[in-house]
Amino acid sequence: MTGPLTGIRVLDLGQYIAGPCAAQVLGDLGAEVLKVESLRGDQARHIGPFGEAMVQAYNRDKRSIALDLRDPGGRHVLHRLLGTADVLVQNFRPGSAEQLGIDAETLRREFPRLICASVTGFGSRGPSRERPGLDIAAQAEYGLMHATGAADGEPQRVGFPVADVTAANALATGVLAALFERERSGRGAHVETSLLEAVISAQAATWGEYVLTGTAPRRKGNGQVNAAPAADVLVLTDGAIVLSAYTAEKWVALCELVGRPDMVEDPRFADNPARVRNRPEMLAALRSAFAGMTREQAITALRSAGIVCGAVRSFDEVAADADVACSNVMVDVTDRSGRRVTSPGTAFTLDGLRRTASAAAPAVGADTADVLRELGYPDEAISDLTTRRVVGAPTARPDERRAPR
Incomplete structure (x- = not known):
């Protein structure tokens, strides 16, 4: 070429x-x-x-x-x-x-x-x-x-x-x-x-949030400031995964997947602003639900439910990846x-x-x-x-x- x-x-x-x-x-x-x-x-x-x-x-x-x-x-x-x-x-x-x-x-x-x-x-x-x-x-x-x-x-x-x-x-x-x-x-x-x-x-979307909300971005670690769960990390038995399910449809699917349909109606998690305010409690519930799983088990289950997710990989793992x-x-x-x-x-x-x-x-x-x-x-x-x-x-x-x- x-x-x-x-x-x-x-x-x-x-x-x-x-x-x-x-x-x-x-x-x-x-x-x-x-x-x-x-x-x-x-x-x-x-x-x-x-x-x-x-x-x-x-x-x-x-x-x-x-x-x-x-x-x-x-x-x-x-x-x-x-x-x-x-x-x-x-x-x-x-x-x-x-x-x-x-x-x-x-x-x-x-x-x-x-x-x-x-x-x-x-x-x-x-x-x-x-x-x-x-x-x-x-x-x-x-x-x-x-x-x-x-x-x-x-x-x-x-x-x-x-x-x-x-x-x-x-x-x-x-x-x-x-x-x-x-x-x-x-x-x-x-x-x-x-x-x-x-x-x-490169920060155009983040800058857009700042303009729209009037609030400067602040450090939040993993996860996004105005959405939850979004880019949140769960530590499993052999590493970590990241997932996002902040739309109403995906949140319902996630709750059903982990056997916690009650979380859909829980006022702490009923909508995205509530989940953002109560992110620690939400993550505690999700981490409990995924406890004991490997990355592969969790990824397989999440993908079957149509939920965006990914394994947190090292360079060694990336180098061996089939898609790469x-x-x-x-x-x-x-x-x-x-x-x-x-x-x-x-x-x-x-x-x-x-x-x-x-x-x-x-x-x-x-x-x-x-x-x-x-x-x-x-x-x-x-x-x-x-x-x-x-x-x-x-x-x-x-x-x-x-x-x-």
Whole structure:
């Protein structure tokens, strides 16, 4: 599968997650992605296993060219690359793009068809525009942590970099729209998003509740603030399950399933507002009814009654799940050392197909020499640039060279 973006070239100047993830989405749709790194590489390469996981997760099938953009020679190489590119993706620290002369306003004067895509922490116009952006700061400052966690516990972050990933997918969506518009107008665009906007936008339904009720969301642990039972957890003999049965019809079905039809008429549980007020008593009754059951027994019974439920699973269990296997969402690649790397791919298919990855994340500068040759640099010039540390072009052993693309 080549993908609908075949023929599109993306320059990925991103670090860590937000920028590289956005470029990865475009690459999974068929674009050629060149990862433009410093001579030391993406900063994620230097923070241990967590950083290595970022690199492998968000840099499949990219080629890497290492440039010293502080050197005029490095900026000259980038300038030549820009003449071949359709999209530039970056999540630089505030002000860095302007210092290098590769901000959107400057580039679009010379490359009017170029789509410049940027992620910041807190937007480019407000008082926090110069702050570096980190996922955890966005989760904390824009309501997500305040509403996450046990009612009597401390605020909790979401268990993955949700601000980074949400911003990355928003940026990729914006780039797709800009590419479509360019087909009609011939002009590029500057696509911007921020971790701030990503976190706020992702909480649209919660924000809607706040507007409608006038009450700010508060930590409630498992369960939803204004519905019950909804996303409530029951601990069983071999783990936990989550269930929702807050409509009148589903509540009746649940009460009948557990042999407690009296709960339907109980004034404490007679309607959804009453169940919300009396959630502890309701959950105590349900936990008593499911006592002694395994997850499989409870899930089977609940599904037979048409009640939404799910087992709370570990990553080990997810990896062995038959539905996950049938979805083909996991992709396998082999890195330069021969190690098999498995990671989730793009979360959708086109006509039932998902682009199959062929290569793991590249080493820093693994493709520098090849890319420079494609730009017309003779080998003597490449050797000179490498010696002067303007570019990074490691010499791979013959058995480590990447397959031609």
